[in-house]
Amino acid sequence: MRCMRCGSQNVSIQVVNEVDLKNAHNGCFWWLCIGWWWIPVKWLCLTIPALLAKIFIPHKQRAVNKTRRKAVCQDCGHVWNI
Numbered sequence: 001m002r003c004m005r006c007g008s009q010n011v012s013i014q015v016v017n018e019v020d021l022k023n024a025h026n027g028c029f030w031w032l033c034i035g036w037w038w039i040p041v042k043w044l045c046l047t048i049p050a051l052l053a054k055i056f057i058p059h060k061q062r063a064v065n066k067t068r069r070k071a072v073c074q075d076c077g078h079v080w081n082i
């Protein structure tokens with residue numbers, strides 16, 4: 001393994017664990033395009049218990065674990081993904 005910036009062989013490899021929180025529910029784009037009119041339509045169609053459930057049940061989030069290996073140059077500090 002050789003550093004791309006300075007050409008040094010003194011490079012260590014680290015395993016980096018990154019956690020992204022993603023909404024398991026609808027995203028922002030969905031709300032912009034559909035949510036603002038779909039929700040009132042839903043109100044007309046669905047019963048009040050369903051509406052209350054939607055309010056009181058929090059949106060679930062799921063954690064997405066990504067394991068990334070990164071190389072760190074010990075000479076110049078350059079970090080890059082492998």
Ligand SMILES: [Zn+2]
Nearest residue numbers: 003006073076
């Ligand atoms: Zn370097």
